[in-house]
Amino acid sequence: MSPAPRLVVLLLAARIAASQTFTDAGKDFRVIFPENIAYYHPLDAQNKIWVTALYDDTSVTMSPASSEPKQLNAGRTISFDVTQELGKLAINEAKVSDLFTVFNISDKTVRITSTKDIVIQAVSSRGRSVQSALVIPTTKLSSKYFVPPVPETEGATSGGDPMVNVTERAPFRLIIVNPDEPKASVTIKGREEIPISIEPGKAAQIWVRNDSTTQYVEADKGVAVYFSHPCAVQRQCTCGLLHAVLPPAKNTTMRFPIPPFLGKPASIMQSDDSTRGWVNSSSPLVKSAGTAIVYWPRLLLTLVPVEEFASCFMVQFIEDKKNVLIIVVHKDHKQGIHVGNDPLEGAGWQELQGTDYVSTNHSISSTTVVWHTSANMTVYHMVQQNNTWFGNPAPVVSANPDFRGCVLTPEVTMILHEAGSWQESIRSCEDQNLSLISLPSEALQKQTCRNLRGNDAKQVWIGTRRSSLTGDWYWLNRNGFNDTNWARSEPGDVSEGQCAVMSLEGDCGWKDRNCCEDARPLCYADPQLLQII
Known part of the structure; x- marks a missing residue:
């Protein structure tokens, strides 16, 4: 293999690895369930972990557990x-003035491991106090998180000083989880610096100050950070769990579109290096390098920035409850969204005024996959129990849109550096474990043309030629030769060329050429798609 193709393969591997970092899939997770008091409800909390496999023959293990590993196929939960x-x-006799230096360390964490990629959601329910969370794989955790401002709730942020022995009057708290080896050195920074050491597999809790000072968590390794209150006052002298996974601090400022939240008013909690405060829900978009979280009296929902939109999401249906998707997408890409195998039709799109984005709500009745054929979007999964809503961003499976479905492993489209004849190009692609590309459908032709925009090659060999017996054109992969994209006045008669090149300019039209001419080969491998059940 020549040096240039080897370099292309390495770059391709890097591109695939980078695309996988934008998903919520992984093989190792550390799950915690926050204190869910709702003391007026006599039953214990019901805590569930939902695990969905993306590949067949996936073995899933929960630790600590007494059961054998569970076996799952793709799309099963x-x-x-x-x-x-x-x-x-463990407050003991701490004074209010000492609250923000008092920690509790717990080993009440659960580890989920698998042989192949999975996605995980966790749900804690106690009476009407219900919250869900998207669990991030340990390999995708960060070392820095901004702490959002404290919501205005009766008792915790109003009505006098916090009271550690009265649940509703206690402050909000951070929960910081060290998922695995080695020990984590963590510092809470803001008005002062508070250091803490967290052993592997343990979770630390600390109260959050209710002031305007920018606060953030910084660690020497990847940790998970949650913002939580076990029983925040809601209305009519009731309280319930508020809980949100904090997103990692961003390297740059990002844009967070705010969908009309099920027709009801909400506030946005925002925090980064320069801002820590509130944004009115009438704002259609906020910008931040930190957190942007929707607050309702009964819900905290982490918003997704445009820069982290994706193309495919797994949604776990919660039985006996109303399940609603909130979909946000660029206004030019309302077409192409699928729920399961069916196109999204009849959506009542609402413009986010002053932005290029629109949103819609869509009810579902079963576990499903939501995907886009050609663009990225974001999906929130909301669930209603009685008059209470809970939810979280839907788990991302892929950030690679494809007209065929939900991509697990992206397609490979690669132009090799060295030019050769059509026959030599077949062999060059095979040396890379690829094939000279066949383009039997209009959808694949358009997607390939779009993906190759800006390439320095002018034209490339593709995997079609005339039959020596009949003179008819055929594809190397033996698919039907029906949808064609010949350039104007092409192809010529049989004497003008037996093979074909594709232009990388304009609409990527094809031209027949002598098979012995030199051109660079366009090599290809199909994507691996998630089975939609």
Whole structure:
């Protein structure tokens, strides 16, 4: 293999690895369930972990657990009931002035591992106090997180000083999880610096100050950070769990579109290096390098920035409840969205005024995949229990849009550096474990042309030629030769050329050429798609 093709392969591997970092899939997760008090409800909390496999023959293990590993095929989901829950903070006789230096360390965490990629959601329910969370794989955790401002709730942020022995009057808290080896050195920074050391597999809890000072968590390794209150006052003297996974701090400022949230008013909690405060829900978009979280009296929902939109999402249906998708997409890409195998039709799109984005709500009745054929979007999964909504961003499976479905492993489209004849190009592609590209459908032709924009090659060999017996054109992969994209006045008669090149200019038209001419080969491998059930 020549040096140039080897370099192309390395670059391709890097591109695939980079695309996988934008998903919520992984093989190793550390799950926690926050204290869910709702003390007026006599039953214990019901904690569940929902695990969905993306590939066949996936083995899933929960630790600690007494059962054998569970076996799953692609698109299948299992749930684990979990009794481990982070207990109350060991406050002892701490003074209010000392609250923000008092920690509790707990080993009540659960580890989920698998042989192949999975996605995970966790749900904690106690009476009407229900919250869900998207669990991030340990390999995709970060070392810096901004802390959002504290919501205005009765008792915790109003009505006098916090009271550690009265649940509703206690401050909000951070939960910081060290998922694995080695020990984590963590510092809470803001008005002062508070250091803490967290052993592998343990979770630390600390109160959050209610002031305007920018606060953030910084660690020497990847950790998970949650913002939580076990029983925030809601209305009519009731309280319930508020819980949100904090997103990592960003390297740059990002844009967060705000969909009309099920027709009801909400506020946006925002925090980064320069801002820590609130944005009115009438704003259609906020910008931040940190957090942007929707706050309702009963819900915290982390918003997704445009720069992290994706193309395919797995949505786990919650039985016996109303399940609603909130979809946000660029206004030019309302077409192409699918829910399962069916195109999204009849959507009542609402413009986010002053932006290029629109949103819609869509009810579902079963676990499904939501995907886009040609663009990226974001999806929130909202669930209604009685008059209470809970939810989270839907787990991202892929950030690679494709007209065929939800991509697990992206297609490979690669122009090799060295030019050769059509016959030599077949062999050059095979040396890369690829094939000279066949383009039997209009959708694949358009997607390939779009993906190759800006390439320095002018034209490339593609995998079609005339039959020596009949003179008819055929594809190397033996698919039907029906949808064609010949350039004007092409192809000529049989004497003018037996093979074909594709132009990388304009609409990527084809031209017949002598098979012995030199051109660079366009090599290809199909994507691996998630089976939609």
